[in-house]
Amino acid sequence: MEKIVGRISEVKIGATSAEGGTRDRVITIGGATALPFNYFEGKIPNPPAISFDVFDAPIGLPKALKTPYKDVMEDPAEWAKFCVEKYGAEMVTIHLVSTDPENLDRSPEEAARTIEKVLQAVKVPIIIGGSGNPKKDPVVFTKVAEITQGERCLLASATPEQYQTLGAVAIAYGHSVVGWTSIDLDLAKQLNRLLLNLGVPKDRIVMDPTLASLGYGVEYSFSVMEKMRIAALLGDEALQMPMLAGVSNAWGAREAWKKSPELGPQEYRGPLWETVSGIVAVMSGADLLMMMHPDAIKTVRKAISAFQKGEKISTNIYDWIIEKESV
Amino acid sequence: MSAKLSPMQIYAVLPKKNCGECGVPTCLAFAFKVSTGEIKIEICPYITEETKTKMAALVAPPVKLITIGVGENAVKIGGEEVVHRHEKKFNNETALAIEISDLMNAEQITKRLEQANSIKVVRMGQTLNLNLVAVRGASANVQKFAETVKFVKEKTTFPLILCSFDPNVIEAGLNVVGTDRPLIYAADENNWGKMAELAKRYNCPLTVYSPHNLEKMFSLIQQINAAGVSDLVLDVGLDSIMDAINDLTILRRLAVKKRFKSAGHPTIAFPALSVGKPFDVESGYWEAAVGSILLLKYASILVLRGAEIWEILSLLTLRQNIFTDPQKPVRVEPGLIAFGQPDENSPILMTTNFALTYYTVAGDIESAKTNCYLLVVDTEGLSVITSIAGEKLTAEKVADALKKFEAEKKVKHRQLVIPGTAAKISGKIEDSTGWKVLVGPKDSGEIGAFVKDKWEQKQAS
Numbered sequence: 100m101e102k103i104v105g106r107i108s109e110v111k112i113g114a115t116s117a118e119g120g121t122r123d124r125v126i127t128i129g130g131a132t133a134l135p136f137n138y139f140e141g142k143i144p145n146p147p148a149i150s151f152d153v154f155d156a157p158i159g160l161p162k163a164l165k166t167p168y169k170d171v172m173e174d175p176a177e178w179a180k181f182c183v184e185k186y187g188a189e190m191v192t193i194h195l196v197s198t199d200p201e202n203l204d205r206s207p208e209e210a211a212r213t214i215e216k217v218l219q220a221v222k223v224p225i226i227i228g229g230s231g232n233p234k235k236d237p238v239v240f241t242k243v244a245e246i247t248q249g250e251r252c253l254l255a256s257a258t259p260e261q262y263q264t265l266g267a268v269a270i271a272y273g274h275s276v277v278g279w280t281s282i283d284l285d286l287a288k289q290l291n292r293l294l295l296n297l298g299v300p301k302d303r304i305v306m307d308p309t310l311a312s313l314g315y316g317v318e319y320s321f322s323v324m325e326k327m328r329i330a331a332l333l334g335d336e337a338l339q340m341p342m343l344a345g346v347s348n349a350w351g352a353r354e355a356w357k358k359s360p361e362l363g364p365q366e367y368r369g370p371l372w373e374t375v376s377g378i379v380a381v382m383s384g385a386d387l388l389m390m391m392h393p394d395a396i397k398t399v400r401k402a403i404s405a406f407q408k409g410e411k412i413s414t415n416i417y418d419w420i421i422e423k424e425s426v
Numbered sequence: 427m428s429a430k431l432s433p434m435q436i437y438a439v440l441p442k443k444n445c446g447e448c449g450v451p452t453c454l455a456f457a458f459k460v461s462t463g464e465i466k467i468e469i470c471p472y473i474t475e476e477t478k479t480k481m482a483a484l485v486a487p488p489v490k491l492i493t494i495g496v497g498e499n500a501v502k503i504g505g506e507e508v509v510h511r512h513e514k515k516f517n518n519e520t521a522l523a524i525e526i527s528d529l530m531n532a533e534q535i536t537k538r539l540e541q542a543n544s545i546k547v548v549r550m551g552q553t554l555n556l557n558l559v560a561v562r563g564a565s566a567n568v569q570k571f572a573e574t575v576k577f578v579k580e581k582t583t584f585p586l587i588l589c590s591f592d593p594n595v596i597e598a599g600l601n602v603v604g605t606d607r608p609l610i611y612a613a614d615e616n617n618w619g620k621m622a623e624l625a626k627r628y629n630c631p632l633t634v635y636s637p638h639n640l641e642k643m644f645s646l647i648q649q650i651n652a653a654g655v656s657d658l659v660l661d662v663g664l665d666s667i668m669d670a671i672n673d674l675t676i677l678r679r680l681a682v683k684k685r686f687k688s689a690g691h692p693t694i695a696f697p698a699l700s701v702g703k704p705f706d707v708e709s710g711y712w713e714a715a716v717g718s719i720l721l722l723k724y725a726s727i728l729v730l731r732g733a734e735i736w737e738i739l740s741l742l743t744l745r746q747n748i749f750t751d752p753q754k755p756v757r758v759e760p761g762l763i764a765f766g767q768p769d770e771n772s773p774i775l776m777t778t779n780f781a782l783t784y785y786t787v788a789g790d791i792e793s794a795k796t797n798c799y800l801l802v803v804d805t806e807g808l809s810v811i812t813s814i815a816g817e818k819l820t821a822e823k824v825a826d827a828l829k830k831f832e833a834e835k836k837v838k839h840r841q842l843v844i845p846g847t848a849a850k851i852s853g854k855i856e857d858s859t860g861w862k863v864l865v866g867p868k869d870s871g872e873i874g875a876f877v878k879d880k881w882e883q884k885q886a887s
Contacts, residue, residue, distance in 0.1 A: 139672050281811075313740065314549070315789075316782040318747040321722070322512040329510070351871075353789045354739065362547070363736025371711055375740045378718040398711045402667070402719065409668040412716070413699035416612075416635070416663070420562050420589050423529055424703055 103141050104334045107131045107386070108302045110275050110341050112148075112190065113224025114251040119273075122250065123222035126190055128305070128386040129341035134328060135382050136406045141332075146407050147381045149400060150190040150226050151182040152347050152391045155213050156197035156205075161356035163369040167393050175213055176220035183221045186393050192226035192255065193217050198239045199230035207242035214243050218250065226253040226277075226389075237264035244268035253277060255343070256307055259290055266297040275303040277343055282309045282319050284327050288337045301340070305387065310344040312352040313376045320344075321383045328384035344380035346399075347391040349373040370394040378402060431485055433457040439481060441472040488681045489690050491518070492631050492657050494558065494609045495585025501557045503659070503726040504692030509682050515751040518692075520721050522741060523558035523587055523729045525698050528565045528574035535574070539581045541733045547742055550756065550781055554742040556584065560611070560729045561599070563590035568598035575599045579606070587611050587694075587729070593620035604628035609727075611635075611694070612661060618646055622653040630657075633694055637663025640673055644688040651688075658691045659727065664699050667716060671723040678724045692726035701731050710737040717741050722748065756781035757807035762831035763788075766797035773798045773881045774833055775843045775866065775873065776824065778805040778813055787870040794874025799836060803827045810847045821854035828859055843881070845870070 109130040114120025126148050133141030155175045171178040175193055182188035195210045197203040214227060227243055229236035240254055241264060249272075256279035257265035269276040278294055280286040287308050294304050308327060310320045324342055331338040349355055355372035358365055373395035380388055381403060390396045405412050414422075437457035448469045450456040459465040467473065467481050491505035501521045508514045524542050526535055539559070547554045561578055563571045571590070578586065579602065586608040588599040596610055605628075612633035613621035625632035632655055636643035640662070647658060662673035680689035697717040701709040710732045717728050721744055732738070750756055757779045765788070777787045779802050791798065803823055805813035813819035828834070828842070840861045844852060846868030856863045867876050 134675075136668055136671060137675060138668065139676065311782070314743045314747065315786055316747075317744070318511070318750055318752070319782070321748070322510075322752055325510060326512045351786075351789075353793065354743070357793075361735070362739055363734055367707055367710065367736045368739065371714055371737065371740045374711055374715050375718045375744055378715050379722065379744070382719060382722045394708075394711060398708075398715050401712065402715050405666070406668050409666045411665050412667055413664045413696070414702075415665075416637075416661075416696065416699060417591060419696070419699050420591065421564050421566055422527070422562070423564060 101333075103132055103332045105132070105332045105336070105339050107328075107331060107339055107341055108304075109145070110253075110302055110305055111251060112226070112253050112275065114249060114273075118251070119249040120251060121218065121222070122224050124189070124224065125251075126224050131384075131386070132332065134325075134332070135384055138409075145386070146403050147386055147388060148190060149188075149388045149390050149396055150192045151179075151186065151188040151396070152192050152194060152389055153178045153182065153217075154194045154196050155210070156203055158196055161350055161365075161369060163356065163366045164350060164391055176216040179217045179225075180220040183223055186396065188221075188223060190224050190226065191217070191221060192228050192389055194228035194230075195239055195243070196228075196230050198235055199232045200235060201232070202230065207239045210239050211242050211246045214247060218247065224252070225250070226255055228255045233258065233260045237261045240265055241268050244272040244274055247274070248272040251275065253305060255279070257290070257294065259286070259293070262290060262293055263297060266294050266299045269303060270298055275305060277305045277307050278340075279307040280309065282311065282316070282323050284308075284323055284330070284338075287327060288335075291337050291340060295337070301336075304340045305343050306338075306340045307343040307345065310346060310348055310376065310380050310385070312349045312355070313372055313379065314352045314354055317376060317379050321379050324380075324383035324385065341386035342384055343387045343389065344377075344385035346373060346377045346380055346388045346395075349376035349395075350391070370398075374398045431461055431481075433461040435484075436460045436467065436481070439473060439477050440470060443472065445472070447471055487517070488685055489678070489692060490657070492659060492692050494521070494587075494607060494631060496605075496607050499583045499585060500607070501585055506678070506692075506724075507682065509678055511748065512752050515753070516749050518726070519745050519749045520725055521557040521727045522738070522745070523560045523727060524556060524733045525560040525562060525589075525729055525731060526574075526578065527562040528567075528571045530574075532577065535577060536581060538733060539578065542584065543582060545733075545735055545738055545742075547735075547739060549743065549746060550785065551758070552746060554746055556733075556738065558587055558609075558727065559584045560587040560589055563588070563592065563595040563599070566590070566592060566595065568594050571595050572598040572602050575602045579603055585609070587727075591617055593617055593624060596621065597624055600624060600628045600630065604630065607631070609633060609659060609694075613646065613650060615642065615646060618650055619653070622650045622655045625650075625655045625657075626653065631659055632657065633659045633661055634691075635661045635663070637661075637665060638669045638673060640676060640689075647688045647691075660691050660693045661695070662693065664696055664716075667700075667719060670695065671719060674720070674724040693724060694727040694729065695720045695725040696729045698729050698731035705731055710734060713737065714740050718744055721745060755807035758784045758802060760802045760804040760827060760831075762827075762833055762836065763800045763802060764798075765791045765800060766795060768797045768799050768836075770836070770838045771885055772837065773841070773843050773877055774801055774837060775799070776801045776803060776848075777845060777870075778803055778808060778810050778819060780805065780807050780809045780813075783809045787873070790870040790873050794877075796874050796877050798877065799833070801827055801831065801833065801842070810845045814848060814851060819848065819851070821851055821858040824855050825858040828861070843876070 113122035
């Protein structure tokens with residue numbers, strides 16, 4: 100790339116007791132001055148982080164996704180704890196899907212109690228996800244942002260419809276906020292501007308430009324995110340926010356869960372579908388991934404770590420060619 | 427950043443005689459045809475050899491187009507013109523190869539080739555498959571290698587990659603398949619002289635191997651070019667995935683932005699090197715992850731160890747996605763499609779012919795097991811929201827589609843379910859169709875519930 104003059108802002112998630120929170124660590128995302136893993140052209144101070152998805156009420160999930168979590172799915176606090184203890188989650192996202200009037204229509208107070216329990220159960224930074232209901236989310240976030248004051252959570256997500264409330268509570272209670280738009284550079288930029296105008300500091304905004312699933316438009320996401328990141332590095336300040344990718348969306352693809360023997364076992368296809376979607380996300384510039392299947396997370400983590408350390412991942416080709424043993 | 431020359435640039439080097447001997451009345455008209463690729467500049471009888479060579483170099487894509495194999499199964503790689511997909515379509519899909527070794531017995535080889543041959547997946551109207559077979563000279567024995575290559579040639583139509591750093595082994599393979607234009611793997615700093623000689627003699631493309639050392643790569647390329655071989659494929663090694671994608675990125679940028687000729691060749695990478703044995707499920711995940719990274723970052727060929735469909739499918743799908751034209755939305759045929767076993771009381775839902783929209787909606791209907799018809803309106807391949815904004819989805823188009831696909835013959839009711847995102851044109855659709863419009867969910871994932879609650883219950887009452 101010619102003339103990198105921009106830098107992605109760094110956003111901190113979580114606050115330790117020294118900073119007024121109760122988390123055992125702070126995760127910093129962003130800060131890059133290069134395209135993904137192009138260490139020859141700039142710096143990438145923080146590797147992409149992965150947050151585990153947890154839901155506060157039963158939702159329809161493919162069997163392969165339920166299996167690892169089946170004993171803890173009834174209780175979001177237990178579920179979060181399980182992710183940290185069993186899989187070493189560095190961050191968890193609590194999706195408050197139950198607050199949706201179309202779901203269980205739980206009250207903001209109930210949602211707040213759920214979040215409190217999660218904060219007691221785990222000490223890692225948390226992301227709080229809404230139900231996506233444009234009327235209910237502002238009410239829910241107003242409450243949960245208040246009771247989590249000081250924890251520096253990431254609120255997901257503000258949309259053009261309700262960003263005033265989401266932005267305002269993020270400012271008031273010291274949280275960061277995600278701006279969600281649908282695979283469109285201009286919309287993402289516009290929402291960033293709205294949040295900035297509202298007074299949300301640049302280092303407290305994360306963009307979610309929507310990661311479509313592998314096979315169902317992932318290339319649109321790839322190109323839009325890559326374009327956004329290039330524009331940011333070339334100096335477009337309204338796009339210099341870290342990017343979030345909802346990688347678990349991969350499970351929406353029928354190849355990920357549908358039984359069809361001619362395509363091989365779906366219990367392998369699913370985690371791999373999520374893995375490859377995760378790879379597309381990091382290669383297009385995502386700084387934060389929301390993921391779900393332990394095997395997919397393990398594989399994407401391995402790739403991120405291999406990139407970061409520049410570690411050797413391969414057999415020597417001279418040895419490989421004359422390798423006696425075969426597959 | 428495209429390699430195309432403007433008509434005026436071409437006109438400048440023409441004789442301007444307007445002789446018409448090329449079959450086009452004037453030189454200017456000829457220049458236009460050359461610029462669109464309709465006609466080759468060589469047709470002009472009056473331009474000099476020097477100009478021809480100069481022009482050919484100017485119009486050639488910055489990454490050289492290389493063909494492996496002959497006939498209908500030949501594989502084209504390279505020919506790329508841009509660094510990033512959003513600038514312009516990537517031209518030639520990354521070829522996927524599976525490896526075999528000359529130490530495998532006939533039964534093992536047959537089984538593996540059958541596995542490779544059987545991978546044919548129809549997705550969005552395209553058949554996706556593997557492209558190449560890489561034969562490793564593991565025995566380091568010329569006779570054994572020649573026998574294996576002969577056996578493989580009889581068993582499959584895939585073009586081959588002959589893998590050995592020993593020129594004698596390669597020559598033994600070329601004796602068998604030399605006229606089929608296999609890819610030779612590979613010339614390095616020690617054997618390049620002999621390998622170049624073989625590539626020249628058999629007129630086959632040659633791989634140049636220089637792990638994480640582009641300086642050395644370029645000097646090797648120049649020496650091999652001087653020896654008369656110019657169809658090259660480059661391997662930057664895969665010791666570290668970081669070094670590999672950095673080198674691949676630098677190559678592409680040098681080729682496209684600096685027009686640096688030595689960098690302008692297609693590339694090969696070996697995810698197969700990154701997995702151990704036994705090849706288990708975890709290996710499959712990892713190999714596909716490494717393969718995806720390389721596919722997104724300019725590898726023109728991937729050599730794989732895994733050949734199970736569940737692994738290959740993810741790479742085939744990613745490849746299909748990434749090599750679509752970013753300027754042309756992928757579309758499906760408009761029509762009235764039946765899902766499940768619809769009858770005359772079943773709902774008719776509406777969507778657009780943007781492939782992504784269509785397949786998402788179709789997938790959701792299938793998973794909800796909803797019996798219905800889906801009216802696919804021609805919106806020139808745009809999504810619902812975009813097509814309404816751009817007036818490609820209008821009430822008139824909906825009315826035309828209902829008529830054209832004879833919806834009235836399929837159902838006895840006159841009610842159309844439209845996407846929630848099309849709510850604002852619901853009134854207009856009622857006016858132009860005479861049908862009653864029901865505004866459905868914004869998310870097609872809720873179609874199943876919607877039909878159950880709002881359609882079936884109403885029918886029952």
